[in-house]
Amino acid sequence: MVLSRSRLLYIGTVLVSGIVLGYVARLNPEWQQTAVPPAAWPFAVSLILDLAIGQLATQGKAEPLTMGDRFVAVIGAGLIVTAMIALG
Numbered sequence: 001m002v003l004s005r006s007r008l009l010y011i012g013t014v015l016v017s018g019i020v021l022g023y024v025a026r027l028n029p030e031w032q033q034t035a036v037p038p039a040a041w042p043f044a045v046s047l048i049l050d051l052a053i054g055q056l057a058t059q060g061k062a063e064p065l066t067m068g069d070r071f072v073a074v075i076g077a078g079l080i081v082t083a084m085i086a087l088g
Helices: 005-027 029-033 042-058 067-087
Strands: none
Touching: 005 029, 005 042, 005 067, 042 067
């Protein structure tokens, strides 16, 4: 299965956001006690990118995302955040 550029960009960006969010959460331990745990923060990044790519897909400029793309990106980023907090 070949991934399109938009799908690779989405997955890569969400995974990198997991690294950034994990680093920020590790530097600010008080943020780890918020109502929404840091492992769920990549959902917000995913939502913004998903909406943008969805608009491009309706215009025929990008390939639509699949549920597998979303699953790999969000769960992967959540695991990265969790690992960074646990190991920090």
